[in-house]
Amino acid sequence: MGLSCANDVATPLLDQVKSPDDLKRMGQDELCHLARELRGETLRIVSETGGHLGSSLGVIELTVALHAVFDAPRDTIIWDVSHQCYPHKILTGRRDRMRSLRKRNGLSGFTRRMESAFDPFGAAHSSTSISAGLGFATARDLKGEDGHVVCIIGDGAMSAGMAFEAMNNAGKSGRRLIVILNDNDMSISASTGALPGHLAAIRDRAQTLAGNLFQNFGFDYRGPVDGHDLDALIPLLRELHTNKTGPVLLHVVTRKGAGYDPAEQAADKYHGVNPFDVTTGVQVKVPAKAPSYTKVFADALINEAKADDRIVAITAAMASGTGIDRFEAAFPDRTFDVGIAEQHAVTFAAGLAASGMKPFCAIYSTFLQRAYDQIIHDVALQQLPVRFAIDRAGLVGADGPTHAGAFDIMYLAHLPGFTVMAASDEAELVHMVATAAGHDEGPIAFRYPRGEGTGVTMPAKGEMLPIGRGRIIELGTQVALLSFGTRLADCLKARRLLALEGISVTVVDARFAKPLDTALIADLVDNHAMLVTVEEGATGGFGALVLHHLANRGMLDGRCAVRTLTLPDTFIAQASSDDMYEEAKLTARHIAAAARNGIASSRVHGDIRRSGRAGQQELTTRLHRAEDR
Incomplete structure (x- = not known):
């Protein structure tokens, strides 16, 4: 089916939708028209509020199909990360509040249990949906209840270890569970690692389904299917709705930013946007008074790396968010994007440090929490000089509590042998990068916030700070x-x-x-x-x-x-x-x-x-x- 950004503000079908039950009374042609109206409505809303656009546009048809076939909230629908849930919120009775998205006392940019019965599980971090879904399915069976559990995972989330741990458990359990792999070949930027190549081989039919990874995990594999074709999607979902045996994985191929040309042409597919002009796609940007802390960190690290070829940079699928993309442009062979795998990132850094390299592990504070055991066991216990660059430390505004860096001081400063710093301004951050680069006596971390600096005079070169001196x-x-x-x-x-x-x-x-x-x-x-x-x-x-x-x-x-x-x-x-x-x-x-x-x-x-x-x-x-x- 053709896609359209649907700038026309007329939404006669969407106006009829007060709950997902209203979709079940629509015919196939009406659902196709509804999807176009939903795409246009999503665009208009996010153009005013900002937020996660590309991922939401990529699941418009899938969202319509899910709510046309399944009976939420009796059927449990779990969105992994849930940054793609805006269309879901519009169809589940929250359309009139969507312009409060990500604002104080407004709707969350992610699924939130206390917000709606249609949000059975809160999310915002990656790769949790299958684990949670198996929990729901197990509880359903133990209580003798009925109903489906559907997990939608994609945007690189399938590459994380937790997703595979859950699949290993779910495949062995044999419980009825539907996993929908939203395969758009993207995370925030292009996906990394071996899994995207495996999925591409399946899409291209270069690999026989008998050797399919998911079948070997014990899942009944279906697909791949065009995730923007409701004529193909809905019959498949209805078949799965009728089928009540064992775990199933439906491979759905979508395009991030689908139906909106500026998003489809952008490198990040408009993953996260400021308010923008719908016609041109140009985002509203307030002129910065000072460089961002992220940019200051990246530039300072590049300067240190020019003088020391042992310095390497590691990111966990957040190259642009942490500024490591700037480092990669200067030192491609010394940059490592390990995908959505913070645990692996930390232990990988530990191995590099044990081999005499100087790894800088750049991870948001809230995401570093996911690797706490590795920080203790693989880094601190062995007193390895891993350098932790902790971006997004402190409060982060519209992304809310799931992304706030509230706990890193507490969870790092209590570890023996750790050195923990916090930059008071962007000039101090430059000195802390230099301090970390020159510190070989054990692990060291420095934290800095989201957003622009204070506008202080910047040093020409970072200098080592006396350790433990204010x-x-x-x-x-x-x-x-x-x-x-x-x-x-x-x-x-x-x-x-x-x-x-x-x-x-x-x-x-x-x-x-x-x-x-x-x-x-x-x-x-x-x-x-x-x-x-x-x-x-x-x-x-x-x-x-x-x-x-x-x-x-x-x-x-x-x-x-x-x-x-x-x-x-x-x-x-x-x-x-x-x-x-x-x-x-x-x-x-x-x-x-x-x-x-x-x-x-x-x-x-x-x-x-x-x-x-x-x-x-x-x-x-x-x-x-x-x-x-």
């Missing part, structure tokens, strides 16, 4: 703000707010969560009435390490009140970055309030513990030392 930015006498990471800018704003009230504030960039600058922390406690630690991470991270140190040294004795500001003990829903910081109470206003309230309740209000010039002289000396380096 730096004093501004000197005061009453309150000390000890910042770990990019909340430093808000600490400086809070200092100005407190100065208007006559409160004198020291601002310090900790730089390191591990090892701590214990001498500097002791100075701050001895010479201030109040110490506030500030970090964009969960409770149990930097502030907890400071408290632990002070408690063990007997320094929590009331001489200096201590407060820790962290992300709250909750998952913060998607919103703008400013709204998320407001909810997390990590803005300058909240930092100033914490300091003000703490000092007001202190018995040493307005005074420093060590009177006279001795304490001030010591702090001033450390300030000059910090400036010298």
